Amino acid sequence: xxxxxxxxxxxxxxxxxxxxxxxxxxxxxxxxxxxxxxxxxxxxxxxxxxxxxxxxxxxxxxxxxxxxxxxxxxxxxxxxxxxxxxxxxxxxxxxxxxxxxxxxxxxxxxxxx
Amino acid sequence: xxxxxxxxxxxxxxxxxxxxxxxxxxxxxxxxxxxxxxxxxxxxxxxxxxxxxxxxxxxxxxxxxxxxxxxxxxxxxxxxxxxxxxxxxxxxxxxxxxxxxxxxxxxxxxxx
Numbered sequence: 001x002x003x004x005x006x007x008x009x010x011x012x013x014x015x016x017x018x019x020x021x022x023x024x025x026x027x028x029x030x031x032x033x034x035x036x037x038x039x040x041x042x043x044x045x046x047x048x049x050x051x052x053x054x055x056x057x058x059x060x061x062x063x064x065x066x067x068x069x070x071x072x073x074x075x076x077x078x079x080x081x082x083x084x085x086x087x088x089x090x091x092x093x094x095x096x097x098x099x100x101x102x103x104x105x106x107x108x109x110x111x112x113x
Numbered sequence: 114x115x116x117x118x119x120x121x122x123x124x125x126x127x128x129x130x131x132x133x134x135x136x137x138x139x140x141x142x143x144x145x146x147x148x149x150x151x152x153x154x155x156x157x158x159x160x161x162x163x164x165x166x167x168x169x170x171x172x173x174x175x176x177x178x179x180x181x182x183x184x185x186x187x188x189x190x191x192x193x194x195x196x197x198x199x200x201x202x203x204x205x206x207x208x209x210x211x212x213x214x215x216x217x218x219x220x221x222x223x224x225x
Binding site: 042044092101102106 | 147149155156157159162203205207210212213214215216217218
């Protein structure tokens with residue numbers, strides 16, 4: 001199984017600022033994913049991040065708002081840019097272990113004030 | 114496009130009673146199906162998964178789920194619930210090397 005560490009675990013940010021969330025995995029993985037869980041809601045896939053290529057964004061999410069880096073097979077970052085209160089959510093990193101099981105980090109709880 | 118429907122937003126069950134959480138999916142190909150549990154303030158924990166083979170799959174914590182292709186369903190069951198099972202349960206569908214599509218979740222309440 002894969003162990004995922006996300007930083008920060010929570011943050012309170014001013015509107016208009018940006019926050020970068022880090023995701024570190026204890027093993028090399030090809031596929032990494034970023035999800036958003038808005039308050040009281042389910043998880044929505046933001047984008048897929050593969051090492052060595054541009055991230056692939058789902059409908060409703062754009063690179064300018066959620067830039068993603070994937071510099072190697074164990075690390076990725078998601079930036080939430082120009083934040084507004086509507087961006088207040090839990091952001092989760094996920095990896096596929098040998099393409100059969102999805103593991104999730106504990107999430108980053110973001111509050112925008 | 115794929116979708117997952119969990120028709121029950123809230124379910125209340127007495128401790129010791131049986132449980133069934135419903136999940137219906139729409140997917141163009143053979144799906145990979147998952148059930149996750151999320152306790153308050155906790156991350157997501159995988160209960161069980163189905164890729165192929167035996168349509169009745171066993172998971173952790175005494176949970177099982179049955180894949181029924183004809184009904185596009187993957188319902189989660191437990192014969193006897195414990196107070197610690199109170200949580201949010203998510204059904205998800207995906208494919209190999211793909212992100213997951215989640216249902217809206219079912220909030221399980223356990224009555225003493």
